[in-house]
Amino acid sequence: MPRRSSGRVTLQHIADSVGVTKITVSRALREPHLVSEDLRLRIEEAAAALGYIPNRQAGALASGRSQSVALLIPSLSNAVFSEIQRGIEEGLSAAGYQVLIGHTGYSLLEEERLIDTYLSYGVDAMILPGTRHTDQARRLLTRSGIPLVETLELTDTPLDINVGLDQSAAAVALTEAFLERGYRRIGFMGARLDHRAQLRLAGWKRRMKQAGLSCERCLTTPRPSSYRLGGDMLASMLERWADLDGVFCNNDDLAAGALFECQRRHLDVPGQLGLAGFNGLDITEATTPTLATVVTPRRRIGDLIARKLQARLQGAPLVPCREDVGFEVVCRGSL
Amino acid sequence: MPRRSSGRVTLQHIADSVGVTKITVSRALREPHLVSEDLRLRIEEAAAALGYIPNRQAGALASGRSQSVALLIPSLSNAVFSEIQRGIEEGLSAAGYQVLIGHTGYSLLEEERLIDTYLSYGVDAMILPGTRHTDQARRLLTRSGIPLVETLELTDTPLDINVGLDQSAAAVALTEAFLERGYRRIGFMGARLDHRAQLRLAGWKRRMKQAGLSCERCLTTPRPSSYRLGGDMLASMLERWADLDGVFCNNDDLAAGALFECQRRHLDVPGQLGLAGFNGLDITEATTPTLATVVTPRRRIGDLIARKLQARLQGAPLVPCREDVGFEVVCRGSL
DNA sequence: ATGAAAGCGCTAACAG
DNA sequence: CTGTTAGCGCTTTCAT
Numbered sequence: 001m002p003r004r005s006s007g008r009v010t011l012q013h014i015a016d017s018v019g020v021t022k023i024t025v026s027r028a029l030r031e032p033h034l035v036s037e038d039l040r041l042r043i044e045e046a047a048a049a050l051g052y053i054p055n056r057q058a059g060a061l062a063s064g065r066s067q068s069v070a071l072l073i074p075s076l077s078n079a080v081f082s083e084i085q086r087g088i089e090e091g092l093s094a095a096g097y098q099v100l101i102g103h104t105g106y107s108l109l110e111e112e113r114l115i116d117t118y119l120s121y122g123v124d125a126m127i128l129p130g131t132r133h134t135d136q137a138r139r140l141l142t143r144s145g146i147p148l149v150e151t152l153e154l155t156d157t158p159l160d161i162n163v164g165l166d167q168s169a170a171a172v173a174l175t176e177a178f179l180e181r182g183y184r185r186i187g188f189m190g191a192r193l194d195h196r197a198q199l200r201l202a203g204w205k206r207r208m209k210q211a212g213l214s215c216e217r218c219l220t221t222p223r224p225s226s227y228r229l230g231g232d233m234l235a236s237m238l239e240r241w242a243d244l245d246g247v248f249c250n251n252d253d254l255a256a257g258a259l260f261e262c263q264r265r266h267l268d269v270p271g272q273l274g275l276a277g278f279n280g281l282d283i284t285e286a287t288t289p290t291l292a293t294v295v296t297p298r299r300r301i302g303d304l305i306a307r308k309l310q311a312r313l314q315g316a317p318l319v320p321c322r323e324d325v326g327f328e329v330v331c332r333g334s335l
Numbered sequence: 336m337p338r339r340s341s342g343r344v345t346l347q348h349i350a351d352s353v354g355v356t357k358i359t360v361s362r363a364l365r366e367p368h369l370v371s372e373d374l375r376l377r378i379e380e381a382a383a384a385l386g387y388i389p390n391r392q393a394g395a396l397a398s399g400r401s402q403s404v405a406l407l408i409p410s411l412s413n414a415v416f417s418e419i420q421r422g423i424e425e426g427l428s429a430a431g432y433q434v435l436i437g438h439t440g441y442s443l444l445e446e447e448r449l450i451d452t453y454l455s456y457g458v459d460a461m462i463l464p465g466t467r468h469t470d471q472a473r474r475l476l477t478r479s480g481i482p483l484v485e486t487l488e489l490t491d492t493p494l495d496i497n498v499g500l501d502q503s504a505a506a507v508a509l510t511e512a513f514l515e516r517g518y519r520r521i522g523f524m525g526a527r528l529d530h531r532a533q534l535r536l537a538g539w540k541r542r543m544k545q546a547g548l549s550c551e552r553c554l555t556t557p558r559p560s561s562y563r564l565g566g567d568m569l570a571s572m573l574e575r576w577a578d579l580d581g582v583f584c585n586n587d588d589l590a591a592g593a594l595f596e597c598q599r600r601h602l603d604v605p606g607q608l609g610l611a612g613f614n615g616l617d618i619t620e621a622t623t624p625t626l627a628t629v630v631t632p633r634r635r636i637g638d639l640i641a642r643k644l645q646a647r648l649q650g651a652p653l654v655p656c657r658e659d660v661g662f663e664v665v666c667r668g669s670l
Numbered sequence: 671a672t673g674a675a676a677g678c679g680c681t682a683a684c685a686g
Numbered sequence: 687c688t689g690t691t692a693g694c695g696c697t698t699t700c701a702t
Contacts, residue, residue, distance in 0.1 A: 056455040057392040058695035077417035101436040120391040227621035263623045286562035288598045393679035396694045
């Protein structure tokens with residue numbers, strides 16, 4: 001008498017109905033070429049008729065492989081990730097992997113919690129946003145032995161595969177673009193300063209100092225960024241630093257919000273105020289004027305991650321590597 | 336001799352190191368109050384020292400419960416879901432459930448594939464975007480017997496829990512707002528016509544016909560919506576129907592894009608053209624003029640889903656139910 | 671080409 | 687409060 005019967009259709013049920021053993025059914029479903037044509041067809045028929053759904057947990061437990069990969073993203077509402085994700089998903093799903101998404105809410109502790117959870121689900125690899133992790137997270141990841149990807153930023157000490165771009169250098173390059181166009185009293189606006197935002201802030205500061213200019217016109221907040229926030233922050237900055245002639249916005253949403261605020265105030269962009277964002281989202285090409293930004297090759301990041309990861313999943317040895325995908329400063333109309 | 340040793344730390348290792356059996360370790364970790372204080376502490380210590388990570392697959396296999404819930408969303412880049420997701424996640428994670436996200440790309444077939452996958456992962460419940468599914472998906476879902484949520488739309492024949500709003504009625508109400516303000520040659524712009532978009536289109540048509548007005552000024556495309564697309568589509572519509580005096584945009588992104596195009600053309604909104612979007616995203620409050628829209632209570636949807644689902648997960652019987660969360664037409668500056 | 675036996679790591683049920 | 691036993695559904699190994 002079974003201890004508990006889940007009521008679910010199992011390999012055994014199919015086996016009984018066809019008159020073979022369950023291992024043959026298992027083979028027919030996973031490695032059809034190892035089973036005789038006739039039998040295979042009868043098994044497939046029976047499986048369909050009974051509505052068989054394989055139990056992956058049992059399969060993973062028995063085989064030690066789950067055919068799934070965890071992708072951690074900071075925020076569901078951040079459009080930056082959707083293209084990266086598309087590249088990853090297309091590449092990996094073709095290779096038979098399922099991509100499980102988890103979201104960290106920009107918190108390293110939540111990231112740690114998710115790492116713990118997904119490891120306990122037995123994922124075969126993990127993709128992380130960023131190169132900073134809690135000590136405990138590092139320990140868990142290293143100990144797990146599975147392939148890892150750290151993305152968006154670059155680090156000198158990758159855990160495994162690192163695909164990203166130099167956020168700080170990109171910020172320097174964008175600041176350079178302001179300087180070239182004659183802006184001097186350039187401010188910085190940042191919301192929810194995650195590590196990447198901090199790197200950009202550092203880049204702006206470095207270039208400003210190098211040019212002998214003041215870095216005081218800087219406003220940041222831990223609040224999540226939004227269009228509204230961009231407008232509100234610009235208003236605060238204009239009030240506080242009336243001589244402001246340009247604003248480096250930490251991302252495109254803030255930049256668009258700031259632009260809307262300028263329109264409200266009939267402030268000419270770029271004549272009276274230069275504006276730039278970061279990431280190169282769709283909206284930067286849609287506004288009037290269009291928005292200067294740093295375009296990041298997100299689709300390429302996704303594709304590259306999928307490619308590199310597949311190699312590791314197929315047994316390529318762990319050789320920590322760092323792939324710089326670069327960036328492009330695009331000035332458009334607002335600068 | 337073990338057949339294969341995964342090298343992973345298991346309950347047995349901890350048990351050996353402490354000098355008890357593995358079931359006691361299991362209990363100490365899951366139901367601490369059932370184990371003596373002293374033993375519990377020693378076990379916890381050993382677990383930490385050895386770097387134990389529980390194997391959830393084994394746990395789920397043995398217990399029949401995975402403590403995880405699948406949340407399917409159409410698109411990662413659609414901000415509509417981030418708030419719904421927040422409500423769901425907060426509610427369910429407090430109850431000890433892990434939320435696994437999958438994205439369907441607006442495809443019912445991909446949804447079916449994900450349903451299959453997540454069922455095979457043994458999720459304890461599933462949350463679906465919409466009330467339309469393939470026949471096969473319906474079969475899988477019904478057969479699984481797990482709690483289900485269908486959201487965003489309303490249906491007369493819910494599979495289980497249905498939390499949403501009447502998309503068609505909302506579209507009628509928004510069209511009404513156009514009519515009240517004297518607009519008559521109102522067009523409709525829609526991208527990627529998923530079922531909700533179709534319901535809205537139907538609502539617009541119904542109200543227009545009822546008012547004896549023409550529904551010919553309608554432009555739709557299967558392409559994904561974006562700000563750029565909104566601008567391009569408005570351009571096409573103005574060219575084709577020069578007398579257009581208003582546009583019902585199927586979502587806020589398109590509406591914002593259309594507004595940007597008007598700014599480019601120095602077309603006065605709402606004077607020469609009335610505009611409205613749908614959803615009530617942040618951007619509708621940020622532009623100049625602000626955008627008319629239908630605000631949907633997304634956070635409430637998320638909270639309600641979490642509450643209803645918890646009841647079902649705790650054993651409340653399956654009584655198909657339908658919760659209408661309503662909507663609010665907000666006219667703002669563009670109408 | 672098919673099968674038998676064993677076991678992945680864990681928890682349920684029942685005993686003591 | 688702790689242990690014994692059995693088994694979740696599948697795959698691996700080895701045999702035929």
